[in-house]
Amino acid sequence: MTKDDDRVKEEFTSEAEELLDALSNDLVEFESQGRNVRPELVNKIFREIHSLKGLAGMLGFVQISELSHNLEDMLDKLRMGKVEISRDLLDLLYDAVDSLNRLVIAIHDPAMEALVDVPKLTSRIHALVSQKAPEQKGDPLAGLEIDEQTRKSLTEYEEHRLVENVKSGRAIYLVEVTFDFSDFDEKLRAITAALSPLGEVISTLPAIDSSGGNGISFRLLYGSDADKAAVIDTAGREANVRSLRTGASAVAPADEAVVAEPGAEEDFTLRSMSRTVRVDIGKLDHVMNIVGELIIEKNHLEGVTRTLQLQNQRMVSHELVKISRNFDRKLNELQKSVIETRMVPIGQIYSKLGRTVRKVARELRKEIDLVLRGEDTELDKMMVEQLTDPLMHIIRNAIDHGIEPPEQRVAAGKPATARVVLNAYQKGNSVVIDVIDDGRGIDPEKVKQVAVKRGLMQPKEQIDLPRACELLFTPGFSTAAEVSEISGRGVGLDVVRKNLQELKGSIDIISDIGKGSTFRIMLPITLAIIQALVVRAGDENFAIPLTSVEESLRIRGREITTVERREVFSLRNFALPLLRLSDAFQVRDGRDTSSPDTKWFIVVTRAGERMVGILVDALVRQQEIVIKSIGDRLKAIPGIAGATEIGENEIILVVDVGSLIDNYGPTARMARSGR
């Protein structure tokens, strides 16, 4: 395998994936439009398959090119009304796109190919295409006073669209316009864009200036539910509007009220119209690393400046402060724009999720209406990639455990079709993704039964919703009566939480028995460079990511109280559990830690819905840090996200608040109460 081959594969894969993602989205829309799918959408799907075929054929990916070729044929017939929209067609389209996806993966992982049966799909396509097309009675265009030249210039597709418009009872107009040769294209596009929302511009025939001038005339064939006055109004005074046939009904049936997007008829060529550049994420990683190194250098510079200030070297330090401020500003800009280039809309994974939901719902015989919101919300590319699996798992979980079977739903007075909403939005420096279902909700008592059976809790222990939710994230927990094929993949919600924590994110559950549950994922927008609070505990400095910090307070030892053997601080009537950082990491603290006069700082931190006050000796400063991995050997130590360099030769640990709470909450409590 040569390097060039690798590059070809790489480029094909990313382009094919983009096309297939778009296709998946379009299929979901296709399905939602029932039997009256907008012609623009069918065309778009046709073009996407056409592009994929071209690409695969050019680069010699035979199976992909063959399958997409057959699909293209079928879609062409669909465009022409020679194939009917049916459940079979939709299933076939979904299965085919699924197989195409697998074939693309198979380029890198040949094992995948075994999961695809191209001949079978091909024969399904042939079977569907050879089904008898709906009979057409007589010439549907018979009553239309259409001039010979216009009719002769219609492509087969345009004629089909004309027939469809006539059949659906729309009025057909001939809109004639004459423009100056210099700007006819702009003017015509403007008219087409104005007409499109009210109907369909079926064809555009150019002709010699009908007024005898030097311009050019166009005859637009236009199907619409609007009356002639409205069409004249929209097309403008210069237009000559003639009605070729009056609509059967002035009012369109509700499902016919489709609105065409202006400009939906796009370029048919493979030429890319977008002003974007495709960049290997590895290259962006590299740029990001350099920015990271620069930030470390900047921190050095600031360190030196501070030292000089302490040594009263006013002149020099004053200059340095100025330089380092400017440097800082520019560096911030650079960093911001690099981060921006890495951002991609989360909608990229929505299409994959849509496919999974369809499949899972079908297997479990549940009816699911998936609502996707906030697809424009942006996240770091790497995060989006790593988010797919956890999200997929949560959605599967919701369908499998959360959603009741249709009969049960109806009995409970709910619609048989359940709703799963995926909503992504930005909140400060975080992105929140809610997976909301309207299923049965989480019943703490049921959770308890399982937990007791699994030995995770005692029968006499009390359970409430927060505790129940915690248990769901405990390794080895599953509420499914039997392990189903869907959720029982040997992975539990505990793994989901772990994966999200690796992304510095958190997950929480909000639930209402009988009404449904929300799984709320919170993630930082990017991982690479973060704002952190540098704190001192004992002899060591630590960095706490600012995204986890709510506030900080200065207190004395006497303000720490003990409730149920656990140290707490009364924060505005809320008993905030405390955790001594020096205890968690066993750092020597030379001070008298039990004296009521000892000064402390509480850093109030939050991981999802869980809060804890981290007790530290001092707050050092707030600064930007670049998190570096500390290597596999130390990876197992919980509570640590990595290490960072904050000044010349000073490397400190970065605290991972989520896993700190998970792992040291109980330990810290025991250690203190033991005194």
Added chain:
Amino acid sequence: MRAYVTTLVESFHDEEEVEIVEASSGFEALKVLPHHKLDAILTDINMPDINGLELVSFIKNHPGYKAIPILVISTESSEEDRKRAEALGAEEYLVKPFAPEDLLDKLRRLLGKPSA
């Protein structure tokens, strides 16, 4: 496709004196028409703005352009469109995918040159 055809026709350049005027849409084609004295026109059927048949219809009804021979290129599935193109007066028709030699042959025929 367009780039491919352009490259092909350019290769033709070596043996004949050929100058290529490119248009990326139906509108663009209409715009370049008055500015060049064309010996032949190659057009796809599926194009943005106006389709190939409409372009053929315009050219064949225009006193200034009707003599220019036209080669229509389209996909195999549009047999019906081929008939229509011929009815509108297009001289030649070529089905995608095609061999390079086929295109050049048809082009030579349009230009009244003997085939190589």
